[in-house]
Amino acid sequence: xxxxxxxxxxxxxxxxxxxxxxxxxxxxxxxxxxxxxxxxxxxxxxxxxxxxxxxxxxxxxxxxxxxxxxxxxxxxxxxxxxxxxxxxxxxxxxxxxxxxxxxxxxxxxxxxxxxxxxxxxxxxxxxxxxxxxxxxxxxxxxxxxxxxxxxxxxxxxxxxxxxxxxxxxxxxxxxxxxxxxxxxxxxxxxxxxxxxxxxxxxxxxxxxxxxxxxxxxxxxxxxxxxxxxxxxxxxxxxxx
Amino acid sequence: xxxxxxxxxxxxxxxxxxxxxxxxxxxxxxxxxxxxxxxxxxxxxxxxxxxxxxxxxxxxxxxxxxxxxxxxxxxxxxxxxxxxxxxxxxxxxxxxxxxxxxxxxxxxxxxxxxxxxxxxxxxxxxxxxxxxxxxxxxxxxxxxxxxxxxxxxxxxxxxxxxxxxxxxxxxxxxxxxxxxxxxxxxxxxxxxxxxxxxxxxxxxxxxxxxxxxxxxxxxxxxxxxxxxxxxxxxxxxxxxxxxxxxxxxxxxxxxxxxxxxxxxxxxxxxxxxxxxxxxxxxxxxxxxxxxxx
Numbered sequence: 001x002x003x004x005x006x007x008x009x010x011x012x013x014x015x016x017x018x019x020x021x022x023x024x025x026x027x028x029x030x031x032x033x034x035x036x037x038x039x040x041x042x043x044x045x046x047x048x049x050x051x052x053x054x055x056x057x058x059x060x061x062x063x064x065x066x067x068x069x070x071x072x073x074x075x076x077x078x079x080x081x082x083x084x085x086x087x088x089x090x091x092x093x094x095x096x097x098x099x100x101x102x103x104x105x106x107x108x109x110x111x112x113x114x115x116x117x118x119x120x121x122x123x124x125x126x127x128x129x130x131x132x133x134x135x136x137x138x139x140x141x142x143x144x145x146x147x148x149x150x151x152x153x154x155x156x157x158x159x160x161x162x163x164x165x166x167x168x169x170x171x172x173x174x175x176x177x178x179x180x181x182x183x184x185x186x187x188x189x190x191x192x193x194x195x196x197x198x199x200x201x202x203x204x205x206x207x208x209x210x211x212x213x214x215x216x217x218x219x220x221x222x223x224x225x226x227x228x229x230x231x232x233x234x235x236x237x238x239x240x
Numbered sequence: 241x242x243x244x245x246x247x248x249x250x251x252x253x254x255x256x257x258x259x260x261x262x263x264x265x266x267x268x269x270x271x272x273x274x275x276x277x278x279x280x281x282x283x284x285x286x287x288x289x290x291x292x293x294x295x296x297x298x299x300x301x302x303x304x305x306x307x308x309x310x311x312x313x314x315x316x317x318x319x320x321x322x323x324x325x326x327x328x329x330x331x332x333x334x335x336x337x338x339x340x341x342x343x344x345x346x347x348x349x350x351x352x353x354x355x356x357x358x359x360x361x362x363x364x365x366x367x368x369x370x371x372x373x374x375x376x377x378x379x380x381x382x383x384x385x386x387x388x389x390x391x392x393x394x395x396x397x398x399x400x401x402x403x404x405x406x407x408x409x410x411x412x413x414x415x416x417x418x419x420x421x422x423x424x425x426x427x428x429x430x431x432x433x434x435x436x437x438x439x440x441x442x443x444x445x446x447x448x449x450x451x452x453x454x455x456x457x458x459x460x461x462x463x464x465x466x467x468x469x470x471x472x473x474x475x476x477x478x479x480x481x482x483x484x485x486x487x488x489x490x491x492x493x494x495x496x497x498x499x500x501x502x503x504x505x506x507x508x509x510x511x512x513x514x515x516x517x518x519x520x521x522x523x524x525x526x527x528x529x530x531x532x533x
Contacts, residue, residue, distance in 0.1 A: 040264035152473035
């Protein structure tokens with residue numbers, strides 16, 4: 001029994017030492033260019049590159065995990081991974097459950113996209129991804145909200161006529177509109193929502209949040225973050 | 241996969257399609273078919289075991305065991321599958337981690353529940369966060385098999401319980417008249433004869449199990465439905481192989497897969513049924529005897 005206890009203690013100690021440095025990064029993997037699964041089957045995109053760089057600066061070993069958007073917060077707080085790096089806008093509502101680092105993308109615009117330039121975005125049917133700030137905005141705007149689990153399905157809903165328009169982050173919509181051969185177009189004004197995109201962590205994980213905060217600040221200071229935003233979102237993207 | 245696929249933007253027609261269908265992402269899609277088959281292969285016998293145990297418990301002469309058997313079948317059968325699948329793996333996972341936390345980190349005086357957060361010490365994590373990805377995947381798969389087995393075991397328990405009661409009482413009386421003990425009669429007379437009564441119910445369960453495998457994605461395992469949706473979604477030129485919305489074709493392939501699985505199963509089940517009816521005092525058994533005579 002005693003031997004067993006010693007062995008268990010030794011195991012706990014070594015595992016604890018080694019375990020302190022691996023951070024599991026949770027993402028959705030369905031929101032290009034923020035994060036997506038590339039054709040090799042790996043997590044790719046702006047946030048992959050950013051996350052890897054942040055881990056390097058904070059001297060952490062990181063590993064990427066994908067999770068449905070719907071359950072991405074519950075799985076973080078129950079400890080299945082340690083961070084959310086999934087284009088998540090900082091909002092008061094979310095900050096009650098998890099804590100955010102400073103933003104790594106400035107408060108960016110959301111926009112409507114539709115088949116016809118005169119689509120009714122105030123009173124018609126508007127598609128948005130479940131549990132996003134855009135879905136919340138549509139629900140309050142007077143339009144009928146049609147929710148989908150993945151962003152790709154919101155675009156498909158507009159293409160096949162289920163919804164009059166889709167409301168999403170403009171950065172996500174720009175390449176889709178550009179490559180639709182004129183089928184899709186932006187409608188109305190851009191709308192500013194949320195406090196920018198930040199990394200989500202458990203509220204009890206203040207130490208890890210501090211490390212990532214410092215790393216993000218250092219990337220802001222030396223301009224690498226702006227360069228990365230330009231690379232993935234084009235020259236018109238908002239910079240720090 | 242092939243050297244000629246290095247730059248997909250230069251490819252066209254059939255060679256593009258060939259490269260597209262052998263991309264790393266597609267290979268993951270094909271492996272996920274194996275995951276589903278593996279789940280079926282492991283879950284079916286385990287659930288049958290749970291069912292047999294549950295049925296025996298429900299028939300037990302020992303009261304608490306009988307209560308346990310009855311409670312198991314009625315509770316699990318009464319809860320919607322999807323709620324069960326959301327609840328059981330999370331609850332099991334947290335229970336395992338809590339026990340490990342108490343055992344491995346006795347010096348830690350921090351509460352496990354901190355506000356919304358469930359926090360155990362690094363050594364109590366299951367699997368450890370340092371473990372390679374395949375350990376995490378295997379662990380998630382193990383939880384999935386357990387959840388599926390508990391749910392389908394409860395249904396199987398009720399089917400087997402009914403089948404055991406359907407064996408004619410005269411058969412058991414004859415066994416007793418031959419001087420067999422209770423156990424002997426159970427093993428030699430009751431169990432071999434009950435399968436033919438259990439089979440229709442069990443074959444239903446098997447079919448439902450095949451169709452329930454897409455629930456895997458709720459448990460964080462990427463199954464064929466996840467990959468079909470992911471691969472079929474429209475892709476901009478940010479991807480190596482841009483294409484419009486092709487979900488229809490991918491879901492058609494899934495349709496073919498599930499139809500193939502169920503029609504194969506039906507054929508096998510028909511054979512088993514014929515075999516089990518052999519020599520039984522049932523209508524099917526009687527018909528077989530007449531044909532042979």
